[in-house]
Amino acid sequence: MANILIVDDSRxxxxxxxxxxxxxxxxxxxxxxxxxxxxxxxxxxxPDLVTMDITMxxxxxxxxxxxxxxEFPDAKVIMVTAAGQKHNLIEAxxxxxxxxxPKPFDVEQIKSTIIKVLDL
Amino acid sequence: xxxxxFGKYLQDIGVLSDEQYCEIIEASRHARVKMGLLAVSAGxxxxxxxxxVNQLQAMKDxxxxxxxxxxxxxxxEQVTELLKKQGDSYLLFVQALVERNLFTLxxxxxxxxxxxxTRRLTAIDLDALKSSDIDKIIPLFTxxxxxxxxxxxxxxxxxxNIVRFVDNKIRFEKLEKxxxxxxxFIASQSFQGDYDLFIGVGGTGNKQIGEAYAKEKxxxxxxxxxxxxxxxxxxxxxxxxxxxxxxxxxxxxxxPSMYTDVTTISSEGQMFVMPCFINGERADIIxxxxxxxxxD
Numbered sequence: 001m002a003n004i005l006i007v008d009d010s011r012x013x014x015x016x017x018x019x020x021x022x023x024x025x026x027x028x029x030x031x032x033x034x035x036x037x038x039x040x041x042x043x044x045x046x047p048d049l050v051t052m053d054i055t056m057x058x059x060x061x062x063x064x065x066x067x068x069x070x071e072f073p074d075a076k077v078i079m080v081t082a083a084g085q086k087h088n089l090i091e092a093x094x095x096x097x098x099x100x101x102p103k104p105f106d107v108e109q110i111k112s113t114i115i116k117v118l119d120l
Numbered sequence: 121x122x123x124x125x126f127g128k129y130l131q132d133i134g135v136l137s138d139e140q141y142c143e144i145i146e147a148s149r150h151a152r153v154k155m156g157l158l159a160v161s162a163g164x165x166x167x168x169x170x171x172x173v174n175q176l177q178a179m180k181d182x183x184x185x186x187x188x189x190x191x192x193x194x195x196x197e198q199v200t201e202l203l204k205k206q207g208d209s210y211l212l213f214v215q216a217l218v219e220r221n222l223f224t225l226x227x228x229x230x231x232x233x234x235x236x237x238t239r240r241l242t243a244i245d246l247d248a249l250k251s252s253d254i255d256k257i258i259p260l261f262t263x264x265x266x267x268x269x270x271x272x273x274x275x276x277x278x279x280x281n282i283v284r285f286v287d288n289k290i291r292f293e294k295l296e297k298x299x300x301x302x303x304x305f306i307a308s309q310s311f312q313g314d315y316d317l318f319i320g321v322g323g324t325g326n327k328q329i330g331e332a333y334a335k336e337k338x339x340x341x342x343x344x345x346x347x348x349x350x351x352x353x354x355x356x357x358x359x360x361x362x363x364x365x366x367x368x369x370x371x372x373x374x375x376p377s378m379y380t381d382v383t384t385i386s387s388e389g390q391m392f393v394m395p396c397f398i399n400g401e402r403a404d405i406i407x408x409x410x411x412x413x414x415x416d
Binding site: 009013015016055083087102103106108109 | 344376
């Protein structure tokens with residue numbers, strides 16, 4: 001099964017994502033609470049997939065995505081976003097994000113998005 | 121929702137005990153069936169269509185029925201019919217009072233007239249309260265505070281989402297203009313952009329919001345609980361940012377902040393607090409404008 005890195009400053013979101021993904025048999029290789037930590041953990045673990053929140057302290061999700069994609073163009077990164085971040089989302093897609101998962105979470109949507117991106 | 125206001129009045133004048141009030145509210149709580157479920161069981165929509173509408177609700181601040189009409193899954197007539205089937209929450213409240221032999225219908229009518237008089241409500245106000253329509257109810261509590269439209273719009277949006285994610289048996293009190301606000305528990309997130317806003321939720325009602333949003337029990341209002349409230353605010357703020365972006369206004373959300381020690385928010389600009397009672401616990405919606413707020 002694929003291994004996944006969760007990058008989100010919210011413990012609540014990390015807990016929900018971990019619960020859903022582990023329930024589907026994926027391995028959570030690590031959790032990061034900001035974009036810089038997310039980048040560092042990506043370099044360390046090279047996960048099969050990353051779920052990346054957009055609004056985070058220290059380094060936001062877009063900057064982290066750009067850093068990861070600059071060094072690892074094949075990286076699969078799914079953005080996690082509340083509604084209302086359309087312009088961020090456009091920038092994320094232009095920077096190589098594979099897809100996005102909206103908040104509040106819908107379990108079925110999380111599962112189908114992960115499957116779709118891992119199949120790419 | 122009127123039952124929550126009227127029940128509180130009956131409690132305040134001493135004709136309904138705290139215990140009876142809670143029992144009645146609880147009895148009418150589960151009587152409301154979700155619109156999606158009704159539409160599917162009536163054969164108007166498929167489950168997949170209902171799921172799609174639920175998912176779209178995550179992305180825009182609109183009601184299930186409105187989105188279903190927009191998508192062409194339901195007609196306006198069908199939505200009206202389903203709303204009726206959902207049940208009149210005030211009638212359910214009255215039914216619960218009568219079934220328990222607490223009051224006769226005549227007594228309820230008498231108390232309702234007194235309630236209307238003491239609260240200085242017009243017949244239209246009373247109908248709005250009885251409608252359970254949050255868009256009609258919220259203006260009753262925001263109209264006196266000379267608050268700008270941004271504040272009224274945002275409060276209505278958050279109220280809709282409290283009903284959606286937390287509880288539909290909530291009670292609001294009047295929006296107040298203040299200069300300071302102090303609480304031990306505050307979850308918050310600010311906007312920056314075409315205009316700046318501070319949005320916070322303070323008070324012990326944070327526990328109700330955090331637990332409902334995270335679907336998890338918290339022993340106290342700790343950082344995990346406030347983190348869940350921050351996520352709830354983030355979702356509300358996202359919906360708000362999405363709505364104003366349609367008017368070519370750009371506002372960006374900053375990372376959320378939480379405060380677990382006694383914290384005072386003060387502002388030299390406009391600042392408003394709207395109390396909301398959830399299961400008897402008070403959650404204050406705090407809004408500051410013009411980037412003049414200070415947090416100590």
